[in-house]
Amino acid sequence: MIYPNSFSLSQLLKFVVISITGLSLNLLSNNSLHAAVKTKDAVLGKNLIVNGNGKQGTCDPVGNAVGSDIPDIPAWKTTGSFSVLCYGASGFEFVNNFGTSVRVSGLPDANSPGPENRGKNLFFGGADRASSSASQLINLTDLASIIDQGKGGYDLGAWLGGYDTDLDNVLLSLDFLNQDGLSLGKKSIISPTPEERNNITGLLFKSTQGILPVGSRQVNVGLNMNYVRGRVNDAYADKLSFVVTKVPEPSMNPGFLLGGVVLTILKLRQKRRLLE
Numbered sequence: 001m002i003y004p005n006s007f008s009l010s011q012l013l014k015f016v017v018i019s020i021t022g023l024s025l026n027l028l029s030n031n032s033l034h035a036a037v038k039t040k041d042a043v044l045g046k047n048l049i050v051n052g053n054g055k056q057g058t059c060d061p062v063g064n065a066v067g068s069d070i071p072d073i074p075a076w077k078t079t080g081s082f083s084v085l086c087y088g089a090s091g092f093e094f095v096n097n098f099g100t101s102v103r104v105s106g107l108p109d110a111n112s113p114g115p116e117n118r119g120k121n122l123f124f125g126g127a128d129r130a131s132s133s134a135s136q137l138i139n140l141t142d143l144a145s146i147i148d149q150g151k152g153g154y155d156l157g158a159w160l161g162g163y164d165t166d167l168d169n170v171l172l173s174l175d176f177l178n179q180d181g182l183s184l185g186k187k188s189i190i191s192p193t194p195e196e197r198n199n200i201t202g203l204l205f206k207s208t209q210g211i212l213p214v215g216s217r218q219v220n221v222g223l224n225m226n227y228v229r230g231r232v233n234d235a236y237a238d239k240l241s242f243v244v245t246k247v248p249e250p251s252m253n254p255g256f257l258l259g260g261v262v263l264t265i266l267k268l269r270q271k272r273r274l275l276e
């Protein structure tokens, strides 16, 4: 016996199952993407880092805050004793391993090398002899069509620095993630060495530019404060900025085209001369 409808029925059933499964997978991945993102929607030409200057919240006026004494730092997920320091923090005294009282002083203030309009606060590695970090996830979904044409240009900039001759340092990194949260590439900038700062406590401007990898849907911004020595982690950062712009079309100005035509004619003449 032949059942003319049995094949089409099973095919239809398979189609329905695939459709429903596919749909639910899509819903799941969209939900998980949206659940992970709490930052503002991405727009061109604006700084997409939230609270990149540390001003949303209070600051540590001394420089010794650890644990629950560390000020709240809106928009950032932190590890260790990552903190926000007040410019001009007073510093503090401590007793070292030899029983001697030593003072932490000369922390960055309003007159240290650093950004204009620096506000009251800066990010600080923290009052521990340990490294620390902060990160935030930026949602790029709204810019997907530009990014997937390979036209999502980005500019990462920040004021990064350190203390006197101290080697504690900062790494500010971008990790470009696809729809599934998989890394498509990384880019980073690092704080100046003590020599680059002339062994002066302060912050210098560092930046890097590039094109967002096609398929980027989120970028994880990481601020790693690397401890090397001393009583505290003197890695400093302020005024972090990550801006996406649409890169322009290739230049097609008349002069450029004319130049190309002239060059082609000259080459053809040269070729003809060689053949003659």
Ligand SMILES: [Ca+2]
Pocket: 053, 054, 055, 118, 119, 120, 121, 122, 238, 239
């Ligand atoms: Ca600031």
Ligand SMILES: [Ca+2]
Pocket: 166, 168, 228, 229, 230, 231, 232, 233, 234
């Ligand atoms: Ca230190």
